[in-house]
Amino acid sequence: MTTISSVSLKPSELKALFLKTVPAQLPVLVKGAPGVGKSDILTQVARELETDLIIKHPVVDDPIDYKGLGFKLDGKNEASFLPFGDLKALIDADKPTICFLDDLGQAPPAVQAAAMQLLLARRINGHRVSDHVCFVAATNRKADKAGVSGILEPVKSRFATIVELVPDVDDWIKWALDNGMPSELIAFIRWRPNLLWDFKATSDMTNSPCPRTVANVGKLMLAGIPQELEYQVIAGAAGEAFAVELTGFLQIFRKLPHPDRVLMDPDSALVPDDPATLYALCGALARRVSVQTADNFFAYADRLPEEFSVLLVRDAIHHADEIQHTRRFIKWSADHSDVLI
Incomplete structure (x- = not known):
């Protein structure tokens, strides 16, 4: 610690x-x-x-x-x-x-x-x-x-x-968004922020979570490591405890409805109750938004709990800041005027 x-x-x-x-x-x-x-x-x-x-x-x-x-x-x-x-x-x-x-x-x-x-x-x-x-x-x-x-x-x-x-989760997430880290890894760190930093100095040939090793996990994921090797490779990069939690989160992430389907029918798309699933879905949706899908994006954002709605819009702006000029963003920001974006 x-x-x-x-x-x-x-x-x-x-x-x-x-x-x-x-x-x-x-x-x-x-x-x-x-x-x-x-x-x-x-x-x-x-x-x-x-x-x-x-x-x-x-x-x-x-x-x-x-x-x-x-x-x-x-x-x-x-x-x-x-x-x-x-x-x-x-x-x-x-x-x-x-x-x-x-x-x-x-x-x-x-x-x-x-x-x-x-x-x-x-x-x-x-x-x-x-x-x-x-x-x-x-x-x-x-x-x-x-x-x-x-x-x-x-x-x-x-x-x-x-x-x-000293490490800071918000700073790391901004870095990760700027540097193309996998959306599922960013969503995972949002859900389990303590796992960005669980460094343990040891003489054993093992790693533990820190901003560098978590970034290495992202690079390995982007390289397309086979799913059957995920646990072993992630454990080698950031430790076994990190690998257990992340691979479990990835199973949730892969069962999500496809973000494109959510954006096609935001009014009837499922809104998960489980926080881990919500973090995962928000991470996936933020990468998909554009000016063309902004209306449906904000329609779904309005259905989320406020904490996740704000999180989703913040990350989406980081990817596509042009959505701030749409009418739906203006309405959404007026409805959430008490929250700093």
Whole structure:
């Protein structure tokens, strides 16, 4: 279970923070359990800000990767340092660039110490880091059994702020809708939100549910894994408890009336009583709506319990925002004016 502290941010809040700190070149350290989305959020920020993104993995680096390659100057009894690879890219950057130090807490102390001059002095053995570069770092926590030995105190103080990223169901659902995750998986997480995050650090060769592993389940479903292998494959991706619940939910989902039939005859289509079935049906219908089917869609939405009617319309707008310009949406929103869409 995630312990929420006063410095905890959900994904949308961390993204909002990055959108301010990156242009201001303020370094931020993000801690959090494996699979909560640290790297993915920063990738989104780099895309929105149209910045280059250099991802470094200090855990597999040597101190020389942060100082340059030493060489003897011709004809002189002295040496200098030659920047190479990512180091040279940080010096030569001619456009906004994020340098992401991933898994910093797993890096040996010598590598962390070598990185300090990047973070504070912004110099590498006489070579100045480009003014276009902003540094961001991330680390797991010691309790996550991810090989984190800690971060040196002088390194921590180089960051403008240290925050912890924690999962959030609403943020994950928005991400899942934007990234084409299966509607049945999204409906399942709506029904069983606690299963988005049931991370258990273990030395066993097993996975447990977290945003990354649940997304992997979605990718496997999109790949079309055979139904007879679903349980085994899902258990391998996100754990046996998750697989038991999801495969049971999928059995319900597959027995639903086809969404097209509901949209053809919304006045007589069955309205399920079971919450799990309602979540499943709403997830399927939201993917089917269009301006052409809006009248029948809202006719059925009006027959649902208010909680599910709002859920259905919210997800539908995410897929087809043009339905907001239809007369039936205007009427529906007037009838639900006390609910923020």
